[in-house]
Amino acid sequence: MRRSEFLRAVDAEFQGRALPVVNDLVLSQLAGRTALEALDAGVPPRDIWLALCDETDVPLARRHGAGRLEPRKR
Template identity: 50%
Template sequence: MRITVFRGRMADEFGQVRAEMVARDHVLSALGGRTPDEALEAGLQVKEVWLAVCDAFDVPEQRR
């Protein structure tokens, strides 16, 4: 998964503004206590970050 796809899926799921806030501000234990943006900057795989967000926000399987 590319970062552009990740950003698009985030916007589709949460709306553009909330997606940016979640990526910037929401700390996830599944990402080692990082926000999604921090995890991406640290080099975690984009798909791993997306799935962690999906788990944290109960995104239905068909939209993952």
Template identity: 45%
Template structure:
């Protein structure tokens, strides 16, 4: 998954304003206690980060985006 696709999906799920907050502020256990931004900055593949978002927010991510 390209990084631009990742951010588009995150914006679609949470809305542009809230997506940035989720990415920067929410620590996900699925990412080893890191935020989305930290994980991406540390080189975690975008598909792995996206799967962690899907697992952390199963009710928010629609099936078509999983």
């Protein structure tokens, strides 16, 4: 998962709450950092996404592949 995919996944899942979730929610799985702090520290976006999902009880069905763009049609 790339950073851009992570940000799309957060936006799709949390919509209007996406910014506060990324900036303010402290994630215990990431040593008490916010998602933004973890991104800046070089933590892989997929690890951050999964920690965020765990912390906010995102259902398993919405965790896999979130944030990926649809393949281009040829």
